[in-house]
Amino acid sequence: MSTHELAIVVLAAGKGTRMKSDLHKVLHPIAGRPMLEHLLASAEELSPKHRVVIVGAGREQIETQLGERASYRVQEPQLGTGHAVQQAEDALDGFDGDVLVLYGDVPFVKAATMRAMTDRLHESDSPAVVVLGFEPEDPLAYGRVVADDAGRIAKMVEFKDASDEDRACRLCNSGLMAARKSDMFDLLRRVGNDNAQGEYYLPDIVNIAIADGRNCAAVKAGSEYEVAGINSRAELAAAEAQWQEEQRDHWMAEGVTLRAPDTVFFSWDTELAPDVTIEPNVVFGPGVSVARGALIRAFSHLEGASVGEDCKVGPYARLRPGAVMEKDSFVGNFVEMKKAVLGEGAKASHLTYLGDATVGPGANIGAGTITCNYDGYFKYRTEIGARAFIGSNSSLIAPVRIGEDAIVAAGSAVTRDVAEGELRMVRAEQLVKPGWADRFHDAMKKKKESEKK
Structure with a gap:
């Protein structure tokens, strides 16, 4: 088990427009608890030294919920997941441990899975980046993690760019990653935005590291549910x-x-x-x-x-x-x-x-x-x-x-x-008036008949 210090970076800057809600997406409750709190409770089992939450629209709601339990960095404008993680760099100044990137709308990643990712960073082949993969029942259009049986990654590929052979691979990219702090931000500085969205994507750090001749590795989640994102x-x-x-x-x-x-x-x-x-x-x-x-x-x-x-x-x-x-x-x-x-x-x-x-x-x-x-x-x-x-x-x-x-x-x-x-015994004295109800009913019936005429 890794004894290296850990920082978690939680991405929560998305606007969550599909929720159609004034409440921030990551604060919507599951079982009476905001989904962000579910995620942080699992992460706390790893005793992170730093907790950095990347915020955007609705940041005040998140800061009110978490208070001083985290530090906050604003992503504005929002230029992709790689750009979001970059905003955390100054918050980790002087820190020299591992960085685990999590998503505020992916609340059910287990502590054991997080620990497996950080432990994998320090195995003998010393991967530059560890990716959390999963095998869904239907891979659909997920990006693929092409890796061998030992989890060593050959390449990461988006579905639209994948060959038929790549698409036959069932290991998909959850988006969650871990790296040493120095590797994480050095690689992010080399990520470009030459893509249809003009954004900086976090998964690109894997292919950059592989191109440098470095190892990258995948850890598999226990279930598809564990890495399911919640957007609606x-x-x-x-x-x-x-x-x-x-x-x-x-x-x-x-x-x-x-x-x-x-x-x-x-x-x-x-x-x-x-x-x-x-x-x-x-x-x-x-x-x-x-x-x-x-x-x-x-x-x-x-x-x-x-x-x-x-x-x-x-x-x-x-x-x-x-x-x-x-x-x-x-x-x-x-x-x-x-x-x-x-x-x-x-x-x-x-x-x-x-x-x-x-x-x-x-x-x-x-x-x-x-x-x-x-x-x-x-x-x-x-x-x-x-x-x-x-x-x-x-x-x-x-x-x-x-x-x-x-x-x-x-x-x-x-x-x-x-x-x-x-x-x-606290009761009013009972009064008895014999015949009163009969006289009342007779009078009311006569009155009702007269009103009909």
Whole structure:
């Protein structure tokens, strides 16, 4: 494994016009995470010393997303991929390691693949440039990497310039490359723009190095998906679908039961323990962890939530950020939690909103209960003690505390604290007026008949 210092250069200056979006192309999310962040997370496993992002239109969005995690260079005008990489040279002044060129819209290159490229630079034949190739099911009009079985490149050729023999080669150019810094920029200075587009192409450095009598080598990606570029909404959707399919396979291999795998959607950071069961049509937003033995029932949506051991969620439940379910707790259909803790063994079986609340162990929250946490300006908390019983259709108007073992009678609107073991009933007195409804109906019917005349 190479121990040489590494710099990554990420090309993200393209306008992304096919996306037809005000959001920069490389910031469009896959599984709740910008595609650029997927790429950088993999690159971080190689501990790069420098991270240079080449930007153009929409640069402010990228700089806002990454902040001080990277340095930035502007490519203006945009004269090709070789020209784009050249913009990074001054940002790497004084650096003498390896340079790995990545593309912000090619988000799923694995860290192992990146490492294989940089390791190949330092093998005994000391290639000047390492190219990442791939073998698609249909090579289409991809440029070809003509190489021997050891990966030594004879030539790089664009499809339109390729002979029939060249086109028979199935190894295609992904565009990703690695070289020592000195080689990278020395070769780029010799790249010309004598082509139909008048641009400076990064792959030309390979043929220049070969013409100098130097070796260049190819490393093969694990799959076509790993190097797929994303340039349109359709390609974004296809990437999302592929990512989700891989995650479903991953979690089932880890001991998670998916009743209808194709209907379950994960986030980039979903954490599931073995023996979790997930029913159909469940969506995980970012920041969810689910502990062993939990059951997530159909049509539930979870985001920013922690679900403890042996908990049951749903069906049709919504857990929003800050929701915490402790061991063996339960929320049923049409229950929503936000910034709320449901203690061990506590339950809210149906039609309940728990916001900015703490519910003690063993408490029971009746149907139709809501914690009234917002007055239009500020949020307030509700505290419900252990084993408390909240009757159906109750409104707990925060800030309020319900003591341990207390009972709130059904239909109550509670505005003051309830002591431990106390019964609180807050209802208007019931009035009984015999015959009133009959008289009302008679009067209304007569009025309606008179209006018809």
